[in-house]
Amino acid sequence: xxxxxxxxxxxxxxxxxxxxxxxxxxxxxxxxxxxxxxxxxxxxxxxxxxxxxxxxxxxxxxxxxxxxxxxxxxxxxxxxxxxxxxxxxxxxxxxxxxxxxxxxxxxxxxxxxxxxxxxxxxxxxxxxxxxxxxxxxxxxxxxxxxxxxxxxxxxxxxxxxxxxxxxxxxxxxxxxxxxxxxxxxxxxxxxxxxxxxxxxxxxxxxxxxxxxxxxxxxxxxxxxxxxxxxxxxxxxxxxxxxxxxxxxxxxxxxxxxxxxxxxxxxxxxxxxxxxxxxxxxxxxxxxxxxxxxxxxxxxxxxxxxxxxxxxxxxxxxxxxx
Numbered sequence: 052x053x054x055x056x057x058x059x060x061x062x063x064x065x066x067x068x069x070x071x072x073x074x075x076x077x078x079x080x081x082x083x084x085x086x087x088x089x090x091x092x093x094x095x096x097x098x099x100x101x102x103x104x105x106x107x108x109x110x111x112x113x114x115x116x117x118x119x120x121x122x123x124x125x126x127x128x129x130x131x132x133x134x135x136x137x138x139x140x141x142x143x144x145x146x147x148x149x150x151x152x153x154x155x156x157x158x159x160x161x162x163x164x165x166x167x168x169x170x171x172x173x174x175x176x177x178x179x180x181x182x183x184x185x186x187x188x189x190x191x192x193x194x195x196x197x198x199x200x201x202x203x204x205x206x207x208x209x210x211x212x213x214x215x216x217x218x219x220x221x222x223x224x225x226x227x228x229x230x231x232x233x234x235x236x237x238x239x240x241x242x243x244x245x246x247x248x249x250x251x252x253x254x255x256x257x258x259x260x261x262x263x264x265x266x267x268x269x270x271x272x273x274x275x276x277x278x279x280x281x282x283x284x285x286x287x288x289x290x291x292x293x294x295x296x297x298x299x300x301x302x303x304x305x306x307x308x309x310x311x312x313x314x315x316x317x318x319x320x321x322x323x324x325x326x327x328x329x330x331x332x333x334x335x336x337x338x339x340x341x342x343x344x345x346x347x348x349x350x351x352x353x354x355x356x357x358x359x360x361x362x363x364x365x366x367x368x369x370x371x372x
Contacts, residue, residue, distance in 0.1 A: 066350040066363045068276040068314060077165045080116065080352040081316055082158070083274055085281075086345045087330050089153040093338035098125065098149055100332035102142040103272075103319045104157040107134075110317050111300070118159035125149045137269075137326060139319040144332075155330065160351065163313050179288050179300070183322060184267035190323040191259040194240035200225075201263035211290050214264055215301065222257035223308035235324055250283040251324045253305040257285045258323065269320050271302065272327040274348045276314040281329065281346060284311050286320065316348065 071079075085104055105118045122128040125146035135141045146153070187193060193201070200221055208214035229247040237245075239259045242252035254270055261268035267288040275282040284304040291298060302311035319327040334340070352362040 066353060066361060068350055071353055073313060075355050076313055076353055077356045078354040079313055079350060080160060080162045081348060082160050082351050083348045085157045087155045088343045090341045091149060091151060091338040093336065094148060094150050095334040095336040095338050096148050097335040098146045100144040100330060102144060102155060103139055103327055103329050105140050105159055106161060106318050107138060107140045112164045113317055114162045116160040116162055121156045124153040137321050161316055165313060179267060184269045185262050187262060188323045190238050190255050190325060192238060193259045193263055196243060197240060197259050198263060201260045205264045215266060215287050215289060218257055218260045219303045219305055220308060222253055222260060222305040225256055226252060250306045254283040254285050255323060257305040261287055270323045270327060271317055272319045273315060273317040276348055279346065
C-alpha cells in the first residue's frame with residue numbers, strides 16, 4: 052500500500068490496518084473517536100462523572116497530537132481536568148440536571164514511532180513506583196490455583212524475561228474468550244474458576260501471576276486496531292536482558308498471546324481495571340440509567356522505513372465517523 056516518497060494513497064480511502072506492513076513501519080498516526088451515552092428514564096440531577104477517555108500528552112513513544120471532549124445533554128456541565136496518581140489524564144464533570152441523555156464524545160489523534168514497537172521502553176521505567184505494582188488488588192488477589200501456577204512458572208524459568216513470557220503463555224491459555232460471562236468487577240481468581248472471560252480477565256490473571264513472582268506489572272487500558280471495543284493488556288517492568296543497565300517496560304497482550312505492537316494505543320494505566328475505568332459516576336433521582344458506547348480507531352498516516360508514506364482522507368482533517 053505504500054507509495055513513492057512524498058505521495059500517498061487515494062485520499063478518498065481509509066488505510067486498512069490489515070494491509071499495513073507493520074514490521075516495516077517507522078511511524079504511524081491514528082485517530083480515535085469514542086462515545087459514551089447515558090440514557091435516563093426520567094430527569095436526573097446532581098450528576099457527577101469521572102472520565103478517563105483522553106491519553107496523556109506523552110507516553111513512551113506515543114504522543115498526543117490533538118484532542119477534544121464534548122458533553123451534550125447538560126447545558127451547565129463543568130469540566131475539570133487533572134492528573135491522577137498514575138499520571139493519567141482525568142476529567143471530572145459536574146452538572147445540575149440532565150433531562151433525557153448525557154453524551155460524552157471524545158476525539159483525538161496520537162502518533163507512535165517504531166523505535167520501541169514492543170513496549171514503551173526504558174524511558175517509562177523511570178516513572179514507575181514499583182511498590183504499588185507488586186501488591187495484589189481486589190481484582191488480582193490470587194487463589195491457590197494462581198499461586199500454584201506462579202510457582203511452577205518460576206521453577207521452569209531461566210531468566211526474568213523467560214518468566215514473563217511463560218506467564219503470558221499461561222495466562223493466554225488459562226481461559227477461553229467469551230463475552231457475557233464475567234464483568235468489570237470479576238476478580239482474576241473467579242474468571243479462572245469460570246474458565247471464560249474477556250480482555251480485562253486475561254490481563255488480571257497475568258497481573259496476578261507476575262506479581263506473585265515479584266515482577267512489577269500494571270494494567271493498560273486503550274485501543275487495538277480492528278477491535279470494536281476498548282482493549283486491555285499488561286506492562287511489566289523487566290530487568291535489562293544482560294542483567295545490567297536500566298530496566299525496560301515491556302507490553303504483553305495475554306488475550307492474543309503476544310507482545311503489544313505499534314497498533315496498540317494507550318489511554319491509561321493503573322493497578323487494575325478499577326483504576327482506569329473510562330467512565331463512572333453518580334446522579335440523584337428515581338430514574339434508571341442505561342449506558343451505550345461506540346468506538347472507532349483508524350490509521351491516518353503510515354511512514355515506512357524506506358521513506359515512503361501512505362495516508363487516508365482523514366489526513367485532510369475529516370472527522371472519524
